[in-house]
Amino acid sequence: MEFTLGQIAAILQGKVEGDENQKVTRLDKIQEGKQGGISFLANEKYTPFIYDTEATAVIVSSDFIPTKSLKTNLIRVEDAYSGFTKLLEAYAMLMKSSLVGVEEPSFIDSSSQIGEQAYRGAFSYIGKNCKIGTSVKLHSHAHIGDRVQIGDNTIIHAGAKICADTVIGNNCEIHPGAVIGSDGFGFAPQEDGTYKAIPQIGNVILEDNVSVGANSTIDCATMGSTVIKRGAKIDNLVQIAHNVIIGENTVIASQAGISGSTVIGNNCIIAGKAGIVGHLKIADNTTVGANTGISKSVSKPGTTLFGYMGIDMKNFLKSYSIFKNLEAIEDRIRELEKKQ
Structure with missing residues (x-):
């Protein structure tokens, strides 16, 4: 420069x-x-x-x-x-x-298409029947599975894995080591106590302007699609399970986990190490604090949740003000009991 x-x-x-x-x-x-x-x-x-x-x-x-x-x-x-x-x-x-052209060795199946001004780094791989847009950058060891679609100006960084049937929009960025579209965690318990894998035949859809951090994982749907909507930003080391829907412009910080079939609204903030159980609906503009566990749906937009069990923030702070003084409160109770 x-x-x-x-x-x-x-x-x-x-x-x-x-x-x-x-x-x-x-x-x-x-x-x-x-x-x-x-x-x-x-x-x-x-x-x-x-x-x-x-x-x-x-x-x-x-x-x-x-x-x-x-x-x-x-x-x-x-x-x-x-x-x-x-x-x-x-x-x-x-x-x-400035990155344009093909480094060798790299592989693209003859049935796949890639647009102009693209970059394919050494040891990158593109499977069968893929459609890849213009100015897409595939860095070294990026893996693109069969039937993947990638929009214009998207960047797939080194070592990222885009599994079969994934659809990625325009202007997205997938950071190193991320895995998009691997099997969801689906196992059926058997009478003998073992578990049988349930085939995961859906896919993942990332809409435009989505960012996925390093070593994050987004599972494909059992059926249908796991969807990350326009403008969502996902930090490093985040787990998003099968059939989850993440709303527009929602941000999710490192080590958070979203369980299967949960729907997160638009413009939400999910802080680090937060955990959300499956099959819930989280309203728009919800903020989930660090280390917070969410076990029930949130219906009121703009709610802020904090604490291990994810109770309302005001109630949590009131409870915590008592909790941190429990020892002194206990001493006062003992003194009162002695006076009786």
């Missing part, structure tokens, strides 16, 4: 204070800035660093007023954090779009 400050200001719709012809080649933290780097100042805790940084330029908000002389150039934008985020997005897009 090499851009002049003037070019970056144009991307960010900002204004250069200094030499707009100077060039930058990388992104730096403001406290570690060196010549040729560009940083940003959005948190006032880091203000002292702007006077000493050696970065070629710093992105600042339009209302920033220096109290000492500066050695760096400024790019003023409406909001520094948003501006730097936009620059990161442009940089990431540039890096991704």
